[in-house]
Amino acid sequence: MRRVVLGLIPILMAAQVPRTWTDAAVAELEVPLANPASSPVHISEEAYYKIPERTLHKTYPVYHPDREPAGYQQWLKEQEPQVVFAPGETPSDWVRAGEIVFNAPTSFGPVFFSAEDVRDRKFYEETGMPVAADGTIPFANWVVRKKGQVELGSMGCNTCHTRVLSDGTTVPGAQGNNPGDRQGARMLRLGARFAGEDKILERIRGFAAQFEMPWLASDPNRRARSMPLDALIAAGEAIPPGVTARSNTSMFVPPQVPDLIGVQDRRFLDHTGLVRHRGIADLMRYSTLVQDVMGFARYGDLPPRATGPGIRYSDAQLYALAIYVYSLRPPPNPHRETEQTARGREVFEREKCHVCHAPPFYTNNRLIPAPGFRPPAKHKSLYGVMDRRVDTDPRYTLETRKGTGYYKVPSLKGVWYRGPFGHNGWVMTLEEWFDPARLRDGYVASGFRTGGRVPGHEYGLKLPPGDKSALLAFLRTL
Ligand code: HEC
Numbered sequence: 001m002r003r004v005v006l007g008l009i010p011i012l013m014a015a016q017v018p019r020t021w022t023d024a025a026v027a028e029l030e031v032p033l034a035n036p037a038s039s040p041v042h043i044s045e046e047a048y049y050k051i052p053e054r055t056l057h058k059t060y061p062v063y064h065p066d067r068e069p070a071g072y073q074q075w076l077k078e079q080e081p082q083v084v085f086a087p088g089e090t091p092s093d094w095v096r097a098g099e100i101v102f103n104a105p106t107s108f109g110p111v112f113f114s115a116e117d118v119r120d121r122k123f124y125e126e127t128g129m130p131v132a133a134d135g136t137i138p139f140a141n142w143v144v145r146k147k148g149q150v151e152l153g154s155m156g157c158n159t160c161h162t163r164v165l166s167d168g169t170t171v172p173g174a175q176g177n178n179p180g181d182r183q184g185a186r187m188l189r190l191g192a193r194f195a196g197e198d199k200i201l202e203r204i205r206g207f208a209a210q211f212e213m214p215w216l217a218s219d220p221n222r223r224a225r226s227m228p229l230d231a232l233i234a235a236g237e238a239i240p241p242g243v244t245a246r247s248n249t250s251m252f253v254p255p256q257v258p259d260l261i262g263v264q265d266r267r268f269l270d271h272t273g274l275v276r277h278r279g280i281a282d283l284m285r286y287s288t289l290v291q292d293v294m295g296f297a298r299y300g301d302l303p304p305r306a307t308g309p310g311i312r313y314s315d316a317q318l319y320a321l322a323i324y325v326y327s328l329r330p331p332p333n334p335h336r337e338t339e340q341t342a343r344g345r346e347v348f349e350r351e352k353c354h355v356c357h358a359p360p361f362y363t364n365n366r367l368i369p370a371p372g373f374r375p376p377a378k379h380k381s382l383y384g385v386m387d388r389r390v391d392t393d394p395r396y397t398l399e400t401r402k403g404t405g406y407y408k409v410p411s412l413k414g415v416w417y418r419g420p421f422g423h424n425g426w427v428m429t430l431e432e433w434f435d436p437a438r439l440r441d442g443y444v445a446s447g448f449r450t451g452g453r454v455p456g457h458e459y460g461l462k463l464p465p466g467d468k469s470a471l472l473a474f475l476r477t478l
């Protein structure tokens with residue numbers, strides 16, 4: 001909200017950067033896991049501030065090979081390394097500095113794609129990697145950390161939280177649409193051919209091991225230990241753009257990438273509402289948690305996954321990043337209000353969608369218990385847990401390290417430019433979300449393929465066709 005950003009100005013002017021990782025704030029940061037004894041215990045304040053800070057170097061756009069300016073690679077080789085992060089005085093200086101952090105790579109080797117891939121026409125044809133109208137790939141960039149050495153950097157926020165619309169517009173912060181997990185699957189397939197199946201199998205099983213939850217009586221994530229390579233590759237290929245098996249999630253029930261535009265109005269972060277969002281410092285904590293220090297957490301008796309010095313964003317980088325994320329705005333909406341959308345708004349109210357998707361944010365910011373989870377009594381007032389159930393697939397919130405037993409009510413803003421929908425991104429379109437066929441056995445969804453029907457959230461499924469199209473037209477104006 002514009003209001004919030006303006007309200008920050010006096011603080012910005014004084015450049016009062018909050019201290020990100022304090023023991024007190026971190027202790028209350030997260031909603032406990034569904035199995036509370038296994039809730040993560042994070043790295044201490046003292047240990048956090050011993051982690052070295054990330055240096056951010058100037059980055060350069062990556063172009064589709066047909067759109068790269070002549071001599072570009074040679075020119076890059078001649079560039080001096082430059083350290084770029086400098087927040088400055090005014091609020092707009094901070095927004096600009098935050099944009100640098102958002103796009104700053106955290107990885108300099110191949111993750112979803114390699115330096116060779118992004119310069120290979122065939123890679124785009126095979127994976128459908130979107131290209132922006134100006135010929136650039138906003139999901140990655142070239143970096144010069146050492147003169148003469150041009151590296152492909154990725155896994156900044158931009159890799160997952162940037163969307164290229166069908167007209168080539170780049171929308172920073174929107175639900176991403178680079179097919180990352182499919183590109184990763186392709187890399188495994190090629191890797192098996194060149195480096196040998198055993199080596200690749202070991203690598204992918206190592207990746208899958210991070211998702212395991214040994215405290216579950218029957219941990220579905222353990223399946224990866226005995227799955228053949230083809231099945232593991234197929235698991236990656238089942239994940240559409242806009243959904244991704246991020247750390248601490250699961251390859252088998254990966255989450256939808258949320259839209260960050262409007263995040264300042266949400267009280268909980270992640271589909272399971274794991275992380276509380278009490279103010280800007282919590283967004284700073286969230287960012288360093290997922291990018292830098294999640295691996296240092298202890299889960300019950302389970303020792304930390306990561307060792308070693310690690311690396312982290314500085315407090316100033318995180319503050320600038322959070323200010324930038326709060327400043328993000330949706331693209332101009334081509335869907336205007338009409339008689340049909342006015343009727344759709346009436347349907348929305350008549351069907352009581354607003355009870356959960358309450359305007360103006362189109363979420364009431366509350367948590368809903370998943371099937372099979374009994375919320376502790378004190379959670380009701382502490383976190384605003386609703387008595388109602390929506391009955392979507394409980395696995396993401398019961399069988400992953402982000403699982404609280406709840407799903408939050410998502411905001412419906414921006415549904416016209418984003419998708420797939422549902423917490424695992426099962427369906428590609430709103431039409432499909434409101435199609436009762438998805439409830440039937442044997443249904444094959446168009447988004448993340450669970451191998452079965454898409455149960456739950458039965459609201460609006462039985463509407464007469466005229467009401468349904470009016471409702472959808474209304475939703476597209478939000
Ligand atoms: C590898 C892909 C990836 C990268 C890189 C990434 N994210 Fe995310 N992000 C996700 C996914 C997937 C989720 C959903 C997780 C869930 O719901 O459990 C998410 C969730 C979030 C949320 C919660 C939003 C909400 O409404 O629930 C915020 C905020 C966020 N990311 C910010 C960032 C920032 C800032 C960065 C960079 C510092 C970043 N992310 C980097 C994939 C990514």
Ligand code: HEC
Nearest residue numbers: 351352353356388390392407408409410421422423459460
């Ligand atoms: C009892 C609360 C509740 C009611 C009532 C409700 N919803 Fe939802 N809605 C949710 C929850 C929770 C989710 C997330 C479900 C999931 O992904 O597991 C959701 C998801 C959605 C999504 C997908 C959003 C996305 O980004 O993936 C749409 C669209 C939606 N609802 C529209 C509606 C409409 C339209 C109505 C009325 C016909 C409605 N909802 C009624 C709670 C509710």
